[in-house]
Amino acid sequence: MKKTLAALIFNGLLCGLAAGGDHWPQWRGPSLDGTSDSKNLPEKWSEQENVKWKVKLPSWSGSTPAIWGDRIFVPSASEFIQGAEAKNVKGMGGSRKVEGLDLLLLCLSKADGKELWRSTLKGANYQIGKQNMSTPSPVTDGAMVWWLTGTGVLTALTVEGKEAWQVDLQKTYGKFGLNWGYGSSPLLYESMVVVPVLHGMTTDEPSYIVAFDGKTGKAVWRVERPTDAPNESPDAYTTVMPMKVGASMQLIVGGGDYFTGHDPKTGKELWRCGGLNPAEKDPKKPDAPAAPNPWFRMVCSPAIVDDLVFGCIKKKVTVVCRAGGEGLVTATHTAWTSKDITYDVPTPVSDGKYMYILNDGGMMTCVDPKTGKALYDKQRLPRGTYSASPLLADGKIYVTSEGARTTVLAAGPEFKVLAENQVDDPYTLSSIAVSGSELFLRTSSHLYCISKK
Numbered sequence: 001m002k003k004t005l006a007a008l009i010f011n012g013l014l015c016g017l018a019a020g021g022d023h024w025p026q027w028r029g030p031s032l033d034g035t036s037d038s039k040n041l042p043e044k045w046s047e048q049e050n051v052k053w054k055v056k057l058p059s060w061s062g063s064t065p066a067i068w069g070d071r072i073f074v075p076s077a078s079e080f081i082q083g084a085e086a087k088n089v090k091g092m093g094g095s096r097k098v099e100g101l102d103l104l105l106l107c108l109s110k111a112d113g114k115e116l117w118r119s120t121l122k123g124a125n126y127q128i129g130k131q132n133m134s135t136p137s138p139v140t141d142g143a144m145v146w147w148l149t150g151t152g153v154l155t156a157l158t159v160e161g162k163e164a165w166q167v168d169l170q171k172t173y174g175k176f177g178l179n180w181g182y183g184s185s186p187l188l189y190e191s192m193v194v195v196p197v198l199h200g201m202t203t204d205e206p207s208y209i210v211a212f213d214g215k216t217g218k219a220v221w222r223v224e225r226p227t228d229a230p231n232e233s234p235d236a237y238t239t240v241m242p243m244k245v246g247a248s249m250q251l252i253v254g255g256g257d258y259f260t261g262h263d264p265k266t267g268k269e270l271w272r273c274g275g276l277n278p279a280e281k282d283p284k285k286p287d288a289p290a291a292p293n294p295w296f297r298m299v300c301s302p303a304i305v306d307d308l309v310f311g312c313i314k315k316k317v318t319v320v321c322r323a324g325g326e327g328l329v330t331a332t333h334t335a336w337t338s339k340d341i342t343y344d345v346p347t348p349v350s351d352g353k354y355m356y357i358l359n360d361g362g363m364m365t366c367v368d369p370k371t372g373k374a375l376y377d378k379q380r381l382p383r384g385t386y387s388a389s390p391l392l393a394d395g396k397i398y399v400t401s402e403g404a405r406t407t408v409l410a411a412g413p414e415f416k417v418l419a420e421n422q423v424d425d426p427y428t429l430s431s432i433a434v435s436g437s438e439l440f441l442r443t444s445s446h447l448y449c450i451s452k453k
Helices: 005-013 169-173
Strands: 050-056 066-068 071-077 103-109 115-121 127-129 144-148 153-158 163-168 187-189 193-197 209-214 220-226 241-247 248-255 258-263 268-274 302-304 308-312 318-322 333-337 355-359 364-366 375-382 391-393 396-400 405-410 419-424 431-435 438-442 446-450
Touching: 066 431, 071 144, 071 241, 103 144, 153 193, 163 169, 169 193, 169 209, 187 241, 193 248, 248 308
Parallel strands: none
Antiparallel strands: 050 446, 066 071, 071 103, 103 115, 144 153, 153 163, 187 193, 193 209, 209 220, 241 248, 248 258, 258 268, 302 308, 308 318, 318 333, 355 364, 364 375, 391 396, 396 405, 405 419, 431 438, 438 446
């Protein structure tokens, strides 16, 4: 599989990281692009076929497990207990199973799913929309594991479960102000844990990015990230992505109607590209001037191919910009846009030659990332809602619906379905993780280890 330049460089930044398929250290994997170098991955599975083990989890979560060596780190809300259940603050997209008030980080054995330890972390769980406060995915370097809860508590533990330090972001920097609760996963970059807080719907507090020393928890830098986005549009549920820009590395942030590039050493903003929320006329108010949409919160994280950054909000317009420059670069660095090829929640995946874009409604598109030309366009997957981001590995693309049905496609410019796989669970939001030749699928009730027998 061809790797992007940024992915190859990032692999070298993770000290001690073995082959790409051996570890899944954070959301979107070792290269932070949803790809894996693993081979001989299973293509078909069911409850009776190619399931090495299946372990019951305390409750549901939108997080993706982190894996290092023989250990799997899995966030979860606690089990439901009558009279001590999590509150549902705001409903959306159907009802969710009721769960408990505690926020847990579990450590499981990769060999058999046996629980090695669990830690109860600070903060009370609650449901809001499609998520609860266990949504952010953990990160690990094999010695430590860091987990940021939706309540804003960032905790560092050893891989044996001993707490090293803890920071309460809301207590330290002010309350979160997102319409649908906090859901961003942190980035582990070199020795720092980088956390974005992009909000504005229910607060006048500024958005910011903060980087902590992974060993001590001391803030290395914190910078504000201003935006002129109105109402809910400042809100973002995205993860910061590293990228090689020219001769240096930058941190790419998406949300608040912009992409921005930042210096990893200081957090300083170097450039920003707009176009994600173009001003439009409101048909209900024909006499009003064109204005940006007030409800354009961003969920998908920036997707990177070579020097290009991809993003889209609410399936309205895909914007692809060339990273770099200084200041506002929308006019000079926008590579291409499309109102036809769009998406919202799942982050696209690329092998460097093709970009595979999953629409939340179950449409798959393959484009040339440099031009936007579609090799195939809006091919129908099984009907349903798709929130998990696709995985690209072993020449295959794995796409999982909220109904826990995974479609396996052949990678390449031809749309070809290889398999359809269903497990006995009605719901999942999590993206698939990979370790060695095994897949790890988290559903609302279980974690599955899927392996060729």
